[in-house]
Amino acid sequence: MRAWDAAQGSDEAIKAFRNTILGETWVETGEAPDWQRLADQRETWDGGTVPERGLFLTAGADVQKDRIEVDVWAWGRGLESWLIDHLVIEGGPGDPACWQQLSNLLGQTWEHVSGQKMTIAKLAIDTGYETSAVYAWSRQVGFAQVAPVKGVEGFNRSSPVTGPTYVDATIAGKRLRRGARLWTVATSTFKTETYPYLRQSRPTREDIEAGHPCPPGTIHLPNWADGEWLKQFTAEQLVTVATRRGFAKLEWQKLRERNEALDCRVYARAAAWIAGADRWSEVRWQELERQLAVEPDKPDGDPGATHARRPSARRRSVRSTYMG
Template sequence: MPLDLRVSELVAETASGWFAALRPPPRLSLAEWAEQHARLYDGAVFKPYAYQREILDAMTDPVVERITLMKSARVGYTQMLSAALGYFIAQRPSKIMVVQPTTEDAEDYSKDTIDPLHDWPVLAGLLSEAGAKKKGDTIKRKAFPGGSLKITGANSPRAFRRIDLDVLLFDEIDGYPAVAGKEGDQIALGLKRLTQSLQPLAVLGSTPLLDGESKIADAFAAGTMERYHVPCPHCGAMQPLVWGDGNGAGMRWRNGDPGTAFYVCVNGCPIDESHKLEMLEAGRWVAEQPFKGHRSFHIWSAYCPLPGAAWPKLVAEFLAAKKDREKLQVWTNTVLGETWVDRGEAPDWRRLYDRRETWEPGTVPVGGLFLTVGIDVQRDRIEVSVWAWGRGKESWLIEHRVLMGAPFTDTPWRALSAMLAETWRHEHGTELSISMAAIDAGDGVTMEAVKAWVRNAGPRVMAIKGSSLALAPILGQPSTADVSYRGKKISGGVKLWPVGVSVAKSEFYGFLRLDRPTAESGEPFPAGYVHLPMHAGEETCRQLVGEHRVTRGGKGRKRTTGWEPLRDRVEALDCRNYARAAAARQGLDRMNEAAWAELETTLAPVKLPAPQSIPIRRATRSKWIDD
C-alpha cells in the first residue's frame, strides 16, 4: 500500500475516533437507559417491572414537569429514584436536589443509596469513590461534569436558598415537618428553585400517612390520578387491582387461610397469582383526570412480582394486623399505599342502622362478659346507656334509657339508682349486674347535684369530666373534687376522673367502620366490632355519629384539631364514651386471656341435673275387655 494512502487512512481513523468521542450519547428514555446501565444492590442489571417503565419514561418526557407517585412499600420506588439519579448524572447532566424528611435522613440516604452508585460502570469517574472526596464534595453535596447533586432535609430552613435546580426529587413527603422553620412549605419553596431551568422536573414520592393531612394524597389528586389496569386472564376485562371489602372485585381467601388467597375480577372470575406476570406485561396506566403537565400515579404491593409481595403474604399480614388499630394503620399505608382515615371522620348513620342485629331487648348476647354504664346529665333529664364488653374490646349496646326529670329534683336520681340495681339476663341464662358506671360531672350547673348522688351511690359509680387535651388517655388519674370550707381537699371525698373523650371518639369511630365478616370467609367478628340491636332506632344511630373531627390551621400556621357537632343531640355518643371510660376502670385495656376465661366461667350455662328415670309400670288389659 502506498505510504500516502496509509497515512490518509490513519488520519481518517483518528478523526473518526475524535468525532465519536465528541458525539453525544444516544438519546434514550429513562427506562431504556436503566435497562442498560442501572444496577441493583447486588450488582445485577436492573430490569424495570412493567408498571415502572412508564413512570421512568415520564421523568424524561419533555412535556412532563411534575410527577407524583403515591405508593406502598415493595414497589421499587427507591430503585427508580436511583435510576433517575444515574440518568441525570451520566446521560443528561443536571443540577439535582434530593429532599429527605430530615437532615439525618439525608445523611443516611447518601450513605445507603448514593454511595452504591459508584459501583455502576456507567458512572465510573463521574462521582468520587465511596470514602474518597473530590474537592468540595461532602456527604450531602456531590459534583460531577456538567452538574451537581445536593441531598438535604426538609427540616432545614436554609436548604432552598440561593440555588437553581433542574431536577428536584422529593422523597417520603408525608414524613416532612409541617413547615421548614419560618420559611414555609418545603415543596412550594423547592418548586421555585426550578423556574430558571430549561427542562425542569419535580418528582414527589411517598407512602401516604393520615387522611386529610397527607401531602402525597393532595399531590396525587392534583395530577392525572393514574392507576395501573391489568387484564383478567379469563374474561379480558381491564381493571386496577384493589383490596376490596369481600363484595365484588378484590382479594379473597377461604376459611381464614392466607394460603388460599386469590383475586376476584370485576366480572367475578377467580384469578390465581400465577397469572400475575402476564397480567402486568399486558397492563397499562389509565388516567382519571386530563394531563396538564403533571402526571400522578398510584401503585401498591399487590402488583409487585417479587415473592415478598405474594398475595398470600399480603393476606397473612392483613390478618396479623387487623385486630390492632396501630398495626392496621401501618398495613394500610405500607401495603395498600392508601391514607389512614382518622376515625374522627363520622361514619354514615344509615350504615349503622342497616347493619343492626336481632336479639331480645334487655338481654346480653353471647360474647358480652361484663356491663358498664355511661350517664349523661341534661337540664331536664338523665340519659343512660348500658354496654356489654367482650374480648378484643368487642361491644354490644344493650339498652339506652331516658329518665325524665330535672337533676335538681329527686325524681331522676331515684330512677337512676333503681336502674343501676337491676340485672340483665345473659343468653346463657345467668343474670348480669352493672360492673361500673361513669357519670358526667363536668357541667358546672349540674356538678353539685351529680356529686351529691355519687357520694351515696357506692363504689361502682365514678364521677368523670372530659379532658380538653386531644391525646389525653381514655381514663386518667383522678383528683379529689370535694373541699372543706377552708378550701382543703377532703380525704375520702368524691373523686373526679378525667376522660380523654377525643381518643375515645376516635377509637369508637374506628370500630364503627369495621366490616362484619362475610359468611363465605368463616371468620369471627373483628376485634372492636360494635353490635347494635334492632331496638336501637334511627335517632340513636344518628346520635352515635353526631360529631366529627375538624382540623384547622396549616400553611404555616399551627394545626389544631377538635370535635364539632353535626346535630344538636349526641347523648348516645356521650354515654358510649362514658361507658368506655367505665370499662377502662374495670381493666378492659389490660385484661388477658385468663381474665376473660374466668368471666366466661361465671357465665357458663346453668346445667340442671338430669331428671331421674322413673320405672313405668306396664299396663295390663282387663279381662272384661277381652270378653
C-alpha cells in the same frame, strides 16, 4: 393560585393551604359514618338480653337539664361491644325521683343468653352539668360502682383515663374536703377509637354461623336502636383546624346539636377502662367466661373461638320505652 397549585398531590399541603390561606377547617373524610349505613347493619336480638360473647356490663350517663340519659353496653374480648339498653330518666338533676331511678338502675339485672343475671360493673357519669348534684349522688351510692368523670380536650392514647383525684364536694350545703373522687377522660381518644370500629368490615352471616369471630372492637347495634339514636351516635366529625399560632390540630366538632348517644358511649367506654378491661390478663377473661358458662370449643379449627350454651327457652327481655 401558585400556593394552591403547589399544594396539589399532598393532603398535608392542602390542609395547610385551607387552614392558613383560606382560614377554613379541614374535614377528615370518612370520620363520621353514615347513620343510615349503621341502620342497615343493625342486628336482631331481644332488647335487654346480653349476647353470648358479652362478658361484663358498663353504663354511661349524660346529665341534662330535664333528664338523665343512660346507655348500657356489654363488652367482650378485644373490646367487642353490644348496645344492651337505652334509658331516658325524666326529671333532671333537681328531681330526687330522677336520682332514685338512677340508683335503682345500679341494682337492675340483664340476662345473659346462658341464663345468668348480670348487673352493671361500673357506671360513669358526666360531671359537666350540676356538678354538686352528681357528686352528692355518687357519694350516696358509693364510688365502688359509680365513677364521676370529667371530659377534657385532646388525645391521650397511652392513658385516656386518669385518676381518680379527690376533689372537694358540696353536699347538702356543706363543703367536704376531698369529698368526691373524679376521673378525667380524654374524650377525643375514645371517639377516635369508636369511629373506625363502626367502619370496619364484618364477617358474613354464614361465617359467623361457622364460628368465625368478628374483628376486635366490633360494635353491634340492635334493631330497636332508632334513627334518632343513630344520628346522635354519629353526630360529630374529626376536623383539622388552625391554632392561633398557625399550627394545625385535630378536634371533634358537632354535625348536629344532639350527641347524647355518642357521649354515653364514651362514658361507658371510660367505665370499661376504669374497671380494668384494657389491662385484664387471660386468666381474668377465662374467669368471666366460666362464670357465664361460656365454653371454649374449636369450630372449623379455630382454637380461639368461644361460644356460650344457648338457652332452650326464650328469655325475659328488658326494653326502654324510648326505643319504642
